[in-house]
Every structure is written in C-alpha cells, then in structure tokens.
Amino acid sequence: MELTPTARPFRPRARRWLRRAGFWLSVVVIVSPAILVFLWMLSLSLKNEIDNIAYPPVFIPDPPTFANFVQVFEQNNIGRYFWNSIVVSGGATLIALLVGIPAGFGIARTGAKRLTVLILIARMTPALSYLIPLYAVFQFLHLNNTLTALVVTHLVITVPIVVYIMAGHFETLPKELEEAALIDGGSVWTTFRYIALPLARPGIVVGAILAFIFSWNNFIFGAVLSNRETRTLPVAVYNVLTFEQLAWGPLAAAAIIVTLPVLFLTIFIQKEIVAGMTQGSVKGG
C-alpha cells in the first residue's frame, strides 16, 4: 500500500511513453513498405550488375554509378520512347481539355447529370472492350502502329476524367457573375469564355494533370497498338528491357525514368487524387 503514492505518478507516464512508442512503431510499419520499394528501385538503378545480383544483396551503392541511366538513353533509345509518351499523353490530354472543358460547363449549367453515369459505366468497362474494336478500325484505316491511333485510343482515358472533374468544378463556381453578364447582353459563349473559364483555372490544372498521369501510366493500349518506333515509355520499358536483355540495373533505371514525372506531377494535386482515382478515370486493364 505504501508503494502506491510513488508508483502512481510513474505508471501513467510509463504507459503514455509505451503508447507513444507503439504508435510510432505502427507509423513506421505502415509507411516503410511504400518507401522501401522506391528506395530499392533507386538502389538497383545506381549499382553495377555484379552488386545487383549479389547475395546477400548490396543495399547501399558503393560507389553509386549513373552507368545504367547512360545505358538506357544510349543503347535503348529511352529518349525516343519518352518523347512518344509525351506526344501521346500530351495530345490526348489537350484534345480532352478542348472538348471536355466546354462539356463540363454544359453539364454543370444544364444539370445533365445522366451523362456522368455514362462516365461511371465507362470506368467499369474492361479496357479490352475498347481496344478490340479500335484495333479493328485502325487496321481497316491502316493506322495501326501510329502515334495518331494511340492518341485517339488514349482519349478513352482522358476525356471522361476531364469532363468529370470540370463538371464538378463548374458546379462549385458562383452563378451570379454569369447571370449578371447575360442580363447585360452577353452571350452564353462570352460568359463562358470571359467569366467561367478564367475562374475554372484550378479545376483545369487538376483535370489536365490527372488525365496526363492516367494516360502516361497506361500500358495495354500501347502494348497492342504500337511497334518498335511508336512505343510509349511503359511499353518500351517492358519490351526492350525484359525481352532483349535481362539486366536489373538498366531496368530499374528505366522504371525510375517512367515513374518520376508522375510522382512529380502528383505533388500538385495531392488533395484531388481521391476524386480522380475513384470516379472519373478509365484505368488500364
């Protein structure tokens, strides 16, 4: 009984300390797989081939080498495939913005909500149900293996996401300004062009970035519709580096080159990712 007065102030403190340690342990456990896979990717890309297949594995590159990055650019033409990806994803995103921004505006102002259901169904359709018919059509038009065919196919990804994001965004804009402009004799087009469009800039940025990322990450469309010259980056990384040579260093370097632009773009849209990932997008597969 005499111990209680001294034990009492000690016990809660110890318990609090234990609890805090437990909490931080769980933070480490839940976050480390995410970071470790990326670090391992980086480690593989900065080591020579002997260290990469050593057992037990070498974790820290010593000394780090950029030879793998040099190799993928010089021998594997990664620069060209990078450019193909920019053209395909950039082109598909631009066209999507061109038709998707006005569509989002129209849907928001007419309340044509049924059209967003169409987008949801598109989200659920397997990618191959687009790929097979478009492949047949491009075969007929002699467009297979061209970047044009890839840009058109990537519209399947970019248009729904831009329309979805823009419709949501225009809905949140105050309508009073537009009403006032219309009463002053402005046309629907001029209110769109000079009032709604400038206000919608943040939404456009989010829509464009999400569309670009989803298009960039897509593999299956490029895998079917492109050849050696017109491959997009993910397809090139898979084909060139796994079939024609099995070296881990260059493979990891190429994987980093594909992923880095996407991770960089993600920084700008942290908060909007959920809406984009859950509803608007037709993801690969």
Added chain:
Amino acid sequence: MSTAAVARVRTGFLVRRRRRYTLFIVPALVVVGAVIVFPWLFTLWMSAFDWKIGTVAHFVGFENYTKLVTNQRFIESVVHTFYFTLLAVVAPLILGTIAALIFHREFPFRGVLRGVFVMPMMATPVAVALVWTMMFHPQQGVLNYLLSLVGLPPSLWVYSPQLAIPSLVLVEVWHWTPLVMLIVLGGLAVLPVEPYESARLDGASEWQLFRYITLPLVAPFLVVAAVIRTIDALKTFDTIYVITGGGPGTASETINLYLYLQAFAFYNIGNASAVVVVFFVIVLALALVLLHVREKTRWS
C-alpha cells in the same frame, strides 16, 4: 415592369439559354460516341460472329457464349479472377482502414509521411511490377533475403503455382492500400464529435468507441472503397501480365489475361468479344451496387 413580366422574360430566357448550353456538350459527346460508345456496340455485335482478323466473319448467334460454358480454361480464369479479387479487396480494406486511423491522428511530419504513403498509388504500374519481379526472384531477390533474416525458409513467390496469385495480391496491396486509406480518411474527417463525448462520459473503452461508433459511421465509405477496389481488382492487367503473364502454366490467368491472349495472340475477335461481354456483365453487377451505394450515402 411587373414581377410577373420579369418572371416570364426570365423563363423564356432560361429555356433559350439551356439549349445553347447543350451545344457545349456536343463535341465531347461526339468523341465519347466514337471511342467509348461505338466500341461497346461493336463488341456486342462482334460477339455474335466467328471472326479472326484477316478472315471473313460468319454469323454464329450465341455460339461464342455457349462455347464459353464448356471452356475449361475460361472457367478456370473466372475462378482465378474471383480468388484474386477477394484477396485484393479484403487485405487493402483492412490495412487501409488501420492506416486511415493512424493518419487521422495529429503527429509530427504527418503531411510528409502521408505523402510518402500515398506514392505507390500514382506510380506507373508497369514500373512497379518490374521492380517487384526483381524482388520476387527466388535466388537473388531481396524478399527471400528478408525472409532469411527473420529465420523463415525462402519462398518461390510467383514461380509457385500455389503462391502465384497471393504473391500478385501482395503487389496489389502495396499499390492500392493508399487509395482505401484516403477514402476512409475522408470519412473519418467528417465524423461528428458528440457521440464520442457522450460515450466517453459513459466510460467506453477505445475499442468500444471504434467498434460501436467509428465503424458504423465510416461504413458507407468502406463500402465505396470496397466496390471501387472490386472493380479495379477484377480488371487488373498490367501487374499480372508483367510479373507472371498468367503463369506458371495458367495458374494466375485471370479473365483479362485470357481475354488478351484470345484477342491479340490468337486474333479470335468473335470469341474475345463474347468474353468481354461476359466480363462486363460481371463488373456491371458490382457497378449497380456502386451506384446504389452512392445514392444512399450521397458521397462524392
């Protein structure tokens, strides 16, 4: 002008304007019609034909569908798909909820750590799949080394017919748990405080607070996460194609993999189209659940 006159002018004005707004949607409708709706109809139409690219198509009615019922390889791919989907939904759901509960608390560096945790979700699936392929390597892979560190025997991972699907699920869990976390975190952010206060006054334990207050309140978000995860898991292609290609043998061949082979290795367009339609019906069944749930929860 009287108020009635103003109202009349306004309605005429609104009707005319509505029509002009519709014009804004037309270009997008044309594009969506060409690249989304046309392929749907084309697929449906082609599923009634026996057609290989380069040959003449023959109308066969429902034959492509009736053949699927007795196609052992297709049936197996359906089983693999459901097995893969079940694991790839349940595991991220549990882990994502735990992660959301952690990130819901205030702690130093929360923003940065959350950003790191979310990174896998945005990474290019093919790049991620290639890195995991190297990690799964039975001799030189880092995963077997990690197993040896904690005294476990090495595993064959994706090279074993029994472990191929669970190993692929591991990649899927790594890739998509962040999405579940973000959805649930969104749910936790809008929880009311009152039920917790009164429950605490009544002496409820932390576990009771979670089980009887938090869980029921975030349930609608969990359902949304579950349905989205189900749709994505059913449709998984890149990871499986790159890591196992459906193997070893056909041990990890899902509907999507089977479909890809039918269409672009054998060019059996008619048969593949029928598989697409069946596959779509499976996904649509779950899509209806999603729409239903969305209406019920008013979550967007």
